[in-house]
Amino acid sequence: MNIEKQLNIEKQLNIEKQRVVILGIKDTSASNFNRAMEELVNLASACDMEVVASFQQVASTGSSTYIGSGKIEEIKSFCSENDVGTVITLHELSPSQLRNLDEALDLAVFDRTALILEIFARRAKSKEAKLQVDVARLQYEMPRMIGSYTALSRQAGSQGAMRSRGTGETKLELDRRRIERQIHEMNQDLQLIAQQRQVQRRKRKKQGLYNVALVGYTNAGKSTLMNRLISISQNGMAEKEVYVKDQLFATLETSVRNIHIPPYPPFILSDTVGFVSELPHQLIKAFHSTLEEAIEADILLHVVDYSDSDHQVHIDTTRETLRDIGAGLIEEILVLNKSDMTTDTIMPNGHSSIKISALTGDGVDELVKTLFDFRFQSDSMEILLPYDRMDMLFLIQEECMTLTSMEEEEGYLMTIKGPAHILNRLKAFKTE
Numbered sequence: 001m002n003i004e005k006q007l008n009i010e011k012q013l014n015i016e017k018q019r020v021v022i023l024g025i026k027d028t029s030a031s032n033f034n035r036a037m038e039e040l041v042n043l044a045s046a047c048d049m050e051v052v053a054s055f056q057q058v059a060s061t062g063s064s065t066y067i068g069s070g071k072i073e074e075i076k077s078f079c080s081e082n083d084v085g086t087v088i089t090l091h092e093l094s095p096s097q098l099r100n101l102d103e104a105l106d107l108a109v110f111d112r113t114a115l116i117l118e119i120f121a122r123r124a125k126s127k128e129a130k131l132q133v134d135v136a137r138l139q140y141e142m143p144r145m146i147g148s149y150t151a152l153s154r155q156a157g158s159q160g161a162m163r164s165r166g167t168g169e170t171k172l173e174l175d176r177r178r179i180e181r182q183i184h185e186m187n188q189d190l191q192l193i194a195q196q197r198q199v200q201r202r203k204r205k206k207q208g209l210y211n212v213a214l215v216g217y218t219n220a221g222k223s224t225l226m227n228r229l230i231s232i233s234q235n236g237m238a239e240k241e242v243y244v245k246d247q248l249f250a251t252l253e254t255s256v257r258n259i260h261i262p263p264y265p266p267f268i269l270s271d272t273v274g275f276v277s278e279l280p281h282q283l284i285k286a287f288h289s290t291l292e293e294a295i296e297a298d299i300l301l302h303v304v305d306y307s308d309s310d311h312q313v314h315i316d317t318t319r320e321t322l323r324d325i326g327a328g329l330i331e332e333i334l335v336l337n338k339s340d341m342t343t344d345t346i347m348p349n350g351h352s353s354i355k356i357s358a359l360t361g362d363g364v365d366e367l368v369k370t371l372f373d374f375r376f377q378s379d380s381m382e383i384l385l386p387y388d389r390m391d392m393l394f395l396i397q398e399e400c401m402t403l404t405s406m407e408e409e410e411g412y413l414m415t416i417k418g419p420a421h422i423l424n425r426l427k428a429f430k431t432e
């Protein structure tokens, strides 16, 4: 595929409701394959495309055109009869496969990775997200561009046109260096932004607030749960709600909010990008810093769309990705969301889970309680705090949960629950 064609695809991608067909090689069990193809339809619709047909072929290993010639003809005639100009493949194609299939079909061809990159590019709003997507895209495009140059120069060579081959190679080298330089500069900018983020995170850490991160498969309801918690939060200042939509990758950046739901102390809640199976590796790397918020959390709220029959696969995918980014050992609470849409009573076993509906609010109180049961694993403690220890009173208000409080002659008589390190500091005031 040459660069002009590539740009053409990008142009076409910007047209609303583009008609496309999807194509997959069935190299796994029928159920896995169907699930993956269904997800591809959802990814396409997240990119404003309408999937008009789905083609499949039983495994053909290492084909230079991904599929066989019979299937190519079938797709070609279907597309010309049905006014379809674009084919999306389930697997990531090698640069040469992409080029060969593109030429054989004479249609715009792109793979699942390119589709996901396009969705991310469309959703990116902040400078950081835009840079991350640009880096990932360039990394994806570079070998494919090299492939197209190599093909061009091979063609030229076979016709004996040495001069044009030389020109192609020089241009290739220049473009390659230009892109490498661009990637390098963008990575430097990203590093700067990541450092600023780190400073903010350190500040929050210093405050010692409970740091909770929402994670989970895309479209599970993480942002809806965040908004629900914001709506019942009683901060002095109202926190801004986050974007929710019934589409894959509605959220791309991390939003951090301060939540205070009495009688519990305030905590920090972050909502981040959702996971998907086989997230392109270029993106995992690029989004590492976005996901860092999750890596440094005290606890993860792993949100699952419990009404989706594939929820166990989604749980596994999310855990795998968490391990990949280095957050695999953080304590998690499995939040079985959208329980208003299912009567399923089988709970995934082996971990602490809780059923809720972020939409109706059912189970959310219980979830907050569970969250703080994790935080305050010790028993409650009774203290008598002298009136001149306002510093400690402040600490209690910030970090602990006050079960009872009375004003006595010598000070406040309180029963509190709190994180072990804070209770340790308050030991001196413990009543017998």
Ligand SMILES: Nc1nc2c(ncn2[C@@H]2O[C@H](COP(=O)(O)OP(=O)(O)OP(=O)(O)O)[C@@H](O)[C@H]2O)c(=O)[nH]1
Pocket: 216, 217, 218, 219, 220, 221, 222, 223, 224, 225, 243, 244, 245, 246, 247, 248, 249, 250, 251, 252, 273, 274, 275, 337, 338, 339, 340, 341, 356, 357, 358, 359, 360
């Ligand atoms: N019925 C029902 N729908 C829900 C519930 N929670 C979320 N939804 C819907 O599910 C869709 C996705 O919700 P989001 O909160 O955007 O999901 P997300 O996990 O943030 O998704 P990404 O940001 O794309 O990763 C929206 O249409 C929500 O209205 C729920 O408890 N019940």
Ligand SMILES: [Mg+2]
Pocket: 222, 223, 224, 243, 244, 250, 251, 272
């Ligand atoms: Mg979201």
